[in-house]
Amino acid sequence: MNRTLSLKLGAIAVLIILLLIPLLMIGGLIDERQALRDSVVQDIAQSSSYSQQISGPVLVVPYRKTERRWTLQEGRSIQETSQVSGHLYFLPETFALESGIDTELRSRGIYQARLFHAENHISGQFKLPARWGITEDFEDYRFEPAFLAVGISDIRGIEKGLQLQLNDRRLDFQAGTRLGWLGSGVHVVLGPLDGKGETLLDYAFDLSLQGSGQLHVLPVGRSTGVSMAANWPHPSFIGNYLPASRKVDADGFSARWQTSFFSTNLEDALAQCVTNANCEDFRSRAFGVSFVDPVDQYLKSERAIKYALLFIALTFAGFFLFEVLRNLSVHPIQYALVGAALALFYLLLLSLSEYLGFGPAYLLSAAACVLLIGFYLSHVLRSLWRALGFALGLVVLYGMLYGLLSAEDYALLMGALLLFGLLGVFMVLTRRLDWYGVGQGRLQ
Incomplete structure (x- = not known):
C-alpha cells in the first residue's frame, strides 16, 4: 500500500x-x-401522590389473654397469672376489585408526569371460624372491638370519603391502619363480634385513589378476582402474577387477574410478617400495571x-x-x-x-x-x-x-x-x- x-x-x-x-x-x-x-417527575409525584398499592382488607381482633402457671413456693404450689395482649388476623374468603382508571398529564416546564385516577369498588366476604379458631381455653381470652384495616401506600391519593358496608350496616373509615407492619392506610371499627360460632361478613366499599407511575393490588383473598380498565393504551403489567386475560387497543386496555391461596401462599407470608416482623415477602406478592410512558x-x-x-x-x-x-x-x-x-x-x-x-x-x-x-x-x-x-x-x-x-x-x-x-x-x-x-x- x-x-x-x-x-x-x-x-x-x-x-x-x-x-x-x-x-x-x-x-x-x-x-x-x-x-x-x-x-421534576418526582417533584410532581411528591406534590400529588406516588405509586399506589392496595393491601387489604384485613380483619383484626385485638385480645388480652390470661396465662396461668404453677410455681412451687415453700413447698406449696401457687398459681400465678399474667396478661398477654395480641391480635388475631383474618384474610377474606373472597376479594374482588373492579377498577376504572383515567390518566392525565401534569406539566412543569417542558416536563410531564402521568397521573392516574382509579375508581375502585372492593367487595367480598370474610368467613370467621367458630371461637376465632382458638383451640385453647376460650375463657382465658378477652376480646376488644374488631376492626378492618386497608393498607394504602400513599394516603394523600384518597380523593373521597370512605364508607364500609358490612352486611346491613354502614361504617365510616378512619385514618391509619393501627398496624405498624401494614403501613399507612385506613381502618374502620366493627364493634364487638360474636366469635363463638362461625360468622359470615359481607363487605363492600368504594375507593377513589389518585397516584402516579404504578397501581399495585395485593391479592388478600382466599379467592381473588381483580379487573382493571383504563384509557391508557400502553400498559406494562407488573408484579408476581400476569393477567389471566387482557385486551389492549388504541383506546386503552382491560385486564383481569385471578389468584387463590394455593398460588399466593399469603397466609404463611402474613404469619411470617406478624411473628418475625419480616413483611417484605407479604407486601411483595402484589400485581398491577405501570402507566409509565414507553416512548422515552x-x-x-x-x-x-x-x-x-x-x-x-x-x-x-x-x-x-x-x-x-x-x-x-x-x-x-x-x-x-x-x-x-x-x-x-x-x-x-x-x-x-x-x-x-x-x-x-x-x-x-x-x-x-x-x-x-x-x-x-x-x-x-x-x-x-x-x-x-x-x-x-x-x-x-x-x-x-x-x-x-x-x-x-x-x-x-x-x-x-x-x-x-x-x-x-x-x-x-x-x-x-x-x-x-x-x-x-x-x-x-
Whole structure:
C-alpha cells in the first residue's frame, strides 16, 4: 500500500477518534437531561401522590389473654397469672376489585408526569371460624372491638370519603391502619363480634385513589378476582402474577387477574410478617400495571448515540469509495466538517425531542443534516448528482437507524444484517480495484 493512502487512512482514523469527544459530551448531556426530567417527575409525584398499592382488607381482633402457671413456693404450689395482649388476623374468603382508571398529564416546564385516577369498588366476604379458631381455653381470652384495616401506600391519593358496608350496616373509615407492619392506610371499627360460632361478613366499599407511575393490588383473598380498565393504551403489567386475560387497543386496555391461596401462599407470608416482623415477602406478592410512558425520548436518544461511531465510520467509508472509484480528492478537514454535522444530529435530536417527541424530532434532525451535508458535498464532490446520491445514502442510513431504534427486539438481527450488507456492497464495488495503485498522485 502506498504511503499517501496510508496517511489518508490514518488521518480518517484519527478524525473518527477525535469525534468521540463531542459524542461523549452529548451522551453526558442526555444523562443530565434525563436526571433533570426524573427529578421534576418526582417533584410532581411528591406534590400529588406516588405509586399506589392496595393491601387489604384485613380483619383484626385485638385480645388480652390470661396465662396461668404453677410455681412451687415453700413447698406449696401457687398459681400465678399474667396478661398477654395480641391480635388475631383474618384474610377474606373472597376479594374482588373492579377498577376504572383515567390518566392525565401534569406539566412543569417542558416536563410531564402521568397521573392516574382509579375508581375502585372492593367487595367480598370474610368467613370467621367458630371461637376465632382458638383451640385453647376460650375463657382465658378477652376480646376488644374488631376492626378492618386497608393498607394504602400513599394516603394523600384518597380523593373521597370512605364508607364500609358490612352486611346491613354502614361504617365510616378512619385514618391509619393501627398496624405498624401494614403501613399507612385506613381502618374502620366493627364493634364487638360474636366469635363463638362461625360468622359470615359481607363487605363492600368504594375507593377513589389518585397516584402516579404504578397501581399495585395485593391479592388478600382466599379467592381473588381483580379487573382493571383504563384509557391508557400502553400498559406494562407488573408484579408476581400476569393477567389471566387482557385486551389492549388504541383506546386503552382491560385486564383481569385471578389468584387463590394455593398460588399466593399469603397466609404463611402474613404469619411470617406478624411473628418475625419480616413483611417484605407479604407486601411483595402484589400485581398491577405501570402507566409509565414507553416512548422515552432520552432512552431512545441514548440508544441512537450508541450507533454514532458506526454511522460516522460508514459515512467516511462512502467518502473513501468516491475517492478511490472516482479519482477524487477529499481533504481531511472536509471529512471533519461532515463528521461534525453527523455528531450535531444527536444534539438536535435531543433538544427537539423534549418539545416535539422523538419521532418528529428524529425526522427534522435527519432532514436538516441530510440537506446540509448534501449541499456541502455538491461542491466537494464537484457534482450535484454525486451529492444527491450520497444524500440518498444518508437517508437510507437514517431510516435504518430509526428502524433499529423502533424494533428493540430485532435490533441485533437488523444491525448484523445491515453491516453484512454494507460490507458486501463495499467488497463488490472494490472487487477489481488495484489497491497498490490507489492514490498515486491523487489522494492527499
